[in-house]
Amino acid sequence: MQLASASMFAQLISLAVMPIITRLHTPDSLGKYQFFTTLALLITPFVSGSLALAIKSSSSNFRALVNLKLAMQFSLIWLIALLLTLPFFVYLLSESSMDWLIFYLPVLYIFVYLSANFQFAMGLLTNYRQYGNQSTYTVTKSVISNILKLAFSFLSKSGFSLVLALVITEIFQLIRVVWLNYKSIFRFLLKFKWSIFKRSLVQAKVYPTYVTLASVLGVLMNWFPVLTTGVLYGPEFAGLLGLAFMVVNTPVYPFIGALQSICFGELAREKVPAKFISVYGKSMCIALIPSILGLFILGNYGEELFIIVFGEKWRIAGTYAFICFIPISLSFILSPVYSTLNHFFSFQKIFFWINGLSLLTGLLITSFIGYNSFDFKWFIISFSLIMSVSHLVLFSVSLVLTLYKLR
Numbered sequence: 529m530q531l532a533s534a535s536m537f538a539q540l541i542s543l544a545v546m547p548i549i550t551r552l553h554t555p556d557s558l559g560k561y562q563f564f565t566t567l568a569l570l571i572t573p574f575v576s577g578s579l580a581l582a583i584k585s586s587s588s589n590f591r592a593l594v595n596l597k598l599a600m601q602f603s604l605i606w607l608i609a610l611l612l613t614l615p616f617f618v619y620l621l622s623e624s625s626m627d628w629l630i631f632y633l634p635v636l637y638i639f640v641y642l643s644a645n646f647q648f649a650m651g652l653l654t655n656y657r658q659y660g661n662q663s664t665y666t667v668t669k670s671v672i673s674n675i676l677k678l679a680f681s682f683l684s685k686s687g688f689s690l691v692l693a694l695v696i697t698e699i700f701q702l703i704r705v706v707w708l709n710y711k712s713i714f715r716f717l718l719k720f721k722w723s724i725f726k727r728s729l730v731q732a733k734v735y736p737t738y739v740t741l742a743s744v745l746g747v748l749m750n751w752f753p754v755l756t757t758g759v760l761y762g763p764e765f766a767g768l769l770g771l772a773f774m775v776v777n778t779p780v781y782p783f784i785g786a787l788q789s790i791c792f793g794e795l796a797r798e799k800v801p802a803k804f805i806s807v808y809g810k811s812m813c814i815a816l817i818p819s820i821l822g823l824f825i826l827g828n829y830g831e832e833l834f835i836i837v838f839g840e841k842w843r844i845a846g847t848y849a850f851i852c853f854i855p856i857s858l859s860f861i862l863s864p865v866y867s868t869l870n871h872f873f874s875f876q877k878i879f880f881w882i883n884g885l886s887l888l889t890g891l892l893i894t895s896f897i898g899y900n901s902f903d904f905k906w907f908i909i910s911f912s913l914i915m916s917v918s919h920l921v922l923f924s925v926s927l928v929l930t931l932y933k934l935r
Contacts, residue, residue, distance in 0.1 A: 538670035539778050545674045550771065550838040552681040553690075555845075559767030560687030563758040564632055565694070566751045566770075568640050573743040575606040576644035577736035583651035592655040595732060599648045602736070607641040626759065631688065635695060642698040649702065665701060673697040687763070742880060748887050749918075750777075753894065753911045760898030761907070769908070771838065772848035776826075776856050808865045815864070819857035826850035851908045855915035862919050866926035873933055875926060882925065886918035 550558065579599035586592035614633060621630050653662045676693035683689065748755075754773065758766035825833070830846030838845070870879055890911060897907045 538666050541667075541670045541674055543774070543778050545678060546771070546774070547837050547839075548678060549681060549690075550842055553685055553687070553767075554764070555767035555771075555841060556762075556764040557685060557687040557767070558690075559758065559763030559765065559770060560628060560632070561690040561767075562754055562770030563629070563763060563766050564636060564687070564691050566747075566754045566758075567636060568643065569747045569751060570744060570755070571610075571636070572640045572643050572647075573740045573747070575603050575610075575640045576647055576740075577602045577606075577732075578739040578743055579732060579735050580644075580647040580651035581739060582732045582735045583648060584654040586655050589656065592652055596648055596652055598732065599651075600645060603641055603644045603648075606644075607637060610637045610640075625762070628763070632691060635688075635691060639691075639695050639698060642695070642702055646698060646702050665704075669697060669701050672700060742876075745880070745883055745887065749883055749915075752887065752891060753908070756891065756894050756898060757904075757907070760895065761904055765904055768842065768845045769848055769852075771842060772845045772852050775834075775845075776822075776849050776853045780856055780860050811864045812861050815857075815861040819860050822853055823850070823857060826853055847905070848908055851905075851912045854912050855919060858916050858919040862923040866922045869926040869930050873926075873930055875929055878925060878929070879922060882918065882921055886914060886921075890914040 553561075577599065579595060579602060582595045583592050583599060586595050611634075614637070617633060618630050621627050621633075650662055650665065653665075673693055676696055677690050680689035680693050751773075754766055754770050757769050826846070827850050830850045831843045832846070834842050834846035834849070866879075870876065893910050893914065894907055897910055
């Protein structure tokens, strides 16, 4: 609960400084920053191999250190591999309209490496049950990052100033965590033996493979519109869409997590149809009211609110926020149901394929719309429709399969 509260508080800090950031930056510069962070979210699971989960779930402190050593070495190999590909991507981008990304690429590679290692450090704190320290690091990271964003934005209005704030924050936090917690085990971590590395990797192979693919799929499901927008429509539209996404996502997802936890707790002891109906009925009713209220406010006053809060140049993002909130509200209402059913009855493979199919459909349709230069609003509407159908399918499939298993 403490970690969830810290995470939500950190998100609220970021949301609170956005009205200043949006007045200092253009949609174009903010779009470059959004594109950078989305790429980082996409690449980090590969670089980390999702091994932070292996560290968290280790059966002993010694095993956690073994997995930490494996994770650090794994991420370093990935960093070297990424840096070796740099000339190829520089050449590729120099021939495209995305040439602005060339300057960001080396920083991106360093950032995802730092981000992966910070995840490993936090994973070790989880294994050691140092939840208070984790909460402190989460909040201070948000505070430092946002202070630096504001300071650098006054000095430069480019998207790179925001990226630089992220990188410096990551370096500072990683040094702080390492210095306070791992001084005595550096020698243990830095020794490298290929045979031990290979054996440890085989034992933890589920994390760099299936878990990583599932993580990347989750990132793409949520953020692929920002990526395809940046490529097909340019960073200005990516900035407008990124702001709309942040505004509608930040307040909702902590509540989704809370509802999932409540459903899980209520059903953990008693898995009978009557109990399912009672718990899920209450959960859906709780989510329904704020969802309808959010749709009403954004549908009628979205643009006016965005002008007041973020400035005139962000007016159209209010309309985008309304369109994006439709699948998010469905997720708010339905995902606590299908996520907990998935956990109890193990529908992971089916859900993986449904999400993969939804993503592929979304990429094909939105890419077709963008490539043929259709109005950007149709791009957002098609994404919203596909994600809405995806939530409805996941909900329906989970109910049918659950009824089949409980009959």
